[in-house]
Structures are given as C-alpha cells and as structure tokens.
Amino acid sequence: MSLPLRIAIPKGNLFDESAARLRAAGVDVPADPGRKLTVTASDGTQVLFLRPTDVPSYVEFGAADCGIVGADVLWETERHVCEIADLGFGACRLVVAARRSDRYHEGAQLPTFLRVATKFEKTTEAFFAERDLPVQVIKLHGSVELGPLVGLADLIVDLVATGNTLREHDLVVVNEIAASTARFVVNPVRFRAKYGAITALFERLTAPVAV
C-alpha cells in the first residue's frame, strides 16, 4: 500500500520555501539541486524539479503523484488536479496595472480594445470577458512592465508581490484580479491509489500553518 511518492516542485521563486517545507516534512530535498532534474530519497520518494508552469501537467497526467505550485499557475494552465491545501507561502496578487498618467486607477473609464500585455493570457481574457470589455491580449514571456512604457500596451496584467517593480516604472494598480499562494496539488486518482502516503505528506506539510 505504501508505494513511494513522486513529488513535483517548481524551480524559481517558490523553490526555496517548497524545498524547506518538504525537508521539514521529512523528504530529503537539497537546498540547491544544481542541474539535477530529480532526486530520490532513501525511502524511494522522488522529487522532480520543474518549470512552475509544467507542474500541473505532470500531476494531471500522473507523471507526478502530487506537487507544489502557485495558484496563479493553476488558473492559467487549467489542468484537472485536486487543490488540497493552501500552503500560505509565496503570496502575491495578480493585478491589472496602468500608467499613472492614464488615471485609470482614479476611475477613468477604460476604453474598449485596449491592448493588454501579460504572461497570463487565459486569466486575462477571462477577467475582461466577464466585464464585457473587449481587449486585445498580447502574450509576453517576461518584463511585462516594459509594455506600457514603450507603447506596446495600454495595460498590463502581472503578478505583484511587494509592488516595487510597479512603482519603479510609475505603474499603478487598477484592479486586483486574485490573490495567489502556493498550493499542494494531487492527481485525483493517485489521491486514492496512494492515499496513505499522500495523506501523511499533506498532514506534515500543513502542520506548521494550523488553520
């Protein structure tokens, strides 16, 4: 019954805290995996180090039993995984931001067919569609805040943790779309098939942040 688990964790922002939480839960994860793609602990538990946006796919298809991933990635990838627990760390907000001079943050009416630069194409489309506001979404892969400064876009939709980046570029928040934190996600079938091991890991992962 106690088959070893395969756990997917994201490289990047959430890596350090994810690794620390897993270590506290008794899963041996190196602080710096270097170029390694996976490590296997003595008890057979395997940890995969993935691009954050790949974590949901690995879990949905059962290539990993469970994983840690930001809620923002889950919104965007729309993968069918069970979101079992909010791990509380990696807090950030997905916001619509604009140039201060456009005064949208002070309630100026947003015109139709604004160009919106973002890495979060689907979430952005859904947000504006819900408001019946037609926009043109421009998918970027980084440095989204540059968009409004050089006339590529009128608005951006991006993640904000401290707000420093926005301030540096004289951008202001117009709307908050949602708040994101790290989530513990599980493949729906593996939740059942490896119930004992997954429940034990989940209890240990969530223990420090008693709800």
Added chain:
Amino acid sequence: MRLPPGTRDWLPAELRRKRAVETVLRSVFERWAYSEVQTPTYERFDALEAGLGENLSLKTFLFSDKSGTQIALRPEMTTPVARLVSTRMREAPLPLRLSYVGSAYRYEDPQEGRMREFTTAGLELIGPESLDADAESLFTAIEAMDALGLNDTLFDINHAAIVDGVLAALELDQLGIAHAKELISGRNIVSLRERLRGTGSPQAIEEIVRLVLTRGGEDVLSTARRLCHTDAGLAGIERLRSVLTRANELGFGDRIKVDVSLLRDIEYYTGFIFEGFANEVGFALCGGGRYDRLLPLFGFEAGAVGWSLSVERILIALERRHSTRFGMAPAIDVLVSGSDVIAARERAAGKIVRIDFDHLEEAQLLDEARRHKIPRIVIASDGVVREIEVTP
C-alpha cells in the same frame, strides 16, 4: 494524409489485443446473465438530449441529415440503451440485464485515455432499486477487472445522498449546494473552504472538510453518520455498509473504500456510485452507479444501475504493467505450397494455413517456416506430395 484529431488506426497486433479485451469482457457479462444489445451509432439528437444532460450534450458530435433533422453520434451508451428499453423493451419482464460493447464519440481535447472516438463497454441492470442490484453492479465490475488481469484494481464507493445530508447542516441555498458539490467532487479543498466560510460554525465546516479528505471503511461511515442530517443520507450510509459487508464475504473487502467525495457526474447519479482505478494510470478504469431519474425521462418508471469502461484505457493500463496476457497472434499450423486442394483440406481440418504463392524451393520454404514459427510444410509438386516437419 492525416487523421482527424482524437481518432486512430488499429494495426493487427493492437487490434488483436483490443479484441481479446472485448472478448474477456463479453464472457464476464455473459456469466452474469447479461445480454448484449446494440443501438445505432447515430440517432436523432432530440431522442437523446434530455438523457445526456448539459455536459455530455456539449461534447456530442452533431450534424444534420438531408431533411434537416439533427443527428447525434452517441457520446455514451447508457442513454441510447435507456431509449431502447423504454420503447422496444417496455413490456419485457424486469429485471433486465443488458450489456454493450461499441464505439462512442465525444468532442474532447484529445490526450492519453481520452480520444474522440473510443470503445465503451458496460452493463445496465434495469428495474430493481434494491441493494442487491447495487451490489451486483459493483461485483460485476470487480470480476471484469480481475478477468482482465487487473486484479489489484481498487474501488471507491459512495452514495449520492450522503453529501447532501452532510451539507444540510450548513446555510447554503440550492446554488451554493451545487457549487459546493462540484468543489467536493474535484476535491478542490482550497476553494471549498472559501465557499463554506460563514455558512456554519468553523468546527462544523472543518469536520466536513476532513470527511471530504478521508477515504476509509467503517470509520468513514461512522463519521458520515454523525455529520449527516437527512434520512436519505442515513439510508445511503446503511446501504454502503451492507455493500461492504457483502464485499467482505467475497474477499473483495480490502480493495473497497468509502469516499464521500466520489460524485462523478453530479446531476446524473441518484444513489450508489463507484469507481475503479489502478496505480499505473492517472485516470479511472471503470465507474458507474445508480441513475433512477434517467428512465422516467423516457416515460418509463424504473430504476437502473450500471457501469462502463473505455476499452482503450484498459489497454493503456495493461501496457503500463507490461502485460503479455493478450494479443498473441494465433500460431500458423502449416505452410502449403503448390496445391489449393491440400490447403483447403488442412483448413477444413481446423488448421491455420499460410499459402506460398512464389513456388519457393524447399530450402526457401524451410527458411520461411522457421521465420514464422510454422511446424509443418506440405509441398505438392508434379503430382507428388511431400510433408516436412520443421526443426527449429
């Protein structure tokens, strides 16, 4: 030349494995005295629409015939069988035990285990609303998985009324209940906590969330009983307890757990629900339950319970565990050269015969026989018939 997305070809070895799986399933269905039926691959959409419900209707391939009638490729078999039972078989004595193996079509994003054209097999037990019928549907599924060699398939069971009975403790309107059930079904615990916040005491909500996260046996049933506030829910719990007892007697007890979050299609199932899954694959292998509201939609007042599987998913599971159980090509018995008459005589004797068109020399025939592992050669040449035993 490209195939449309979500379709595939079956090469000889692949199709042999698929047919073998279908044969095993048919033999299990027959042993339980189920009779196979077949309905048209396509039929009038208006005949099926009510039974399919919104989700499946959206995934149904639709087109028009020359008269403009809207035609649907069947997306599953239960609704066509319900249509058949409520029309041509409504005078038949109940219970009716019907099975099917056939192709179905859904407009899906194709991925492993989810094709647009797939083969569905399953059975429907029509008439009784009893525990016996629920138990039979589960046990047929377990025996089918065992017969396929997937004899460590685990099963989760539930009763649709339990979650309603548990949520009745909270202040939720109809929409709220529907939303909560959707979150429970997807085990989306983070959003569930958010949705339930303020609808009851934090302790009551925590207990419900805990229940949704737990799979087990008697312990889960006792917790559910304590948290359940409706007679229908309590009756559901008792029914699960009886199913578990009977499963234990058959030696299936270790493979069955209660999971109150198992809701499958929320709108469809009215009572007992189950699903079978194995560790190798990230999707369910088979599943079903009681759907007492479907036949009345066709004007036929009868309960029904049934289950189905996708043959393609079974093949993936077998492949994952490197099962060589199915799909061995039948061995060729004899290689015949130079005489249609001799070949016909061998076939009449029940042998599998390969014919040499090329008037090969004896040495070449021996090579050919060894290559195809054929133990015997018969050569007719100039009125002389020679038999050769092939040594490997």
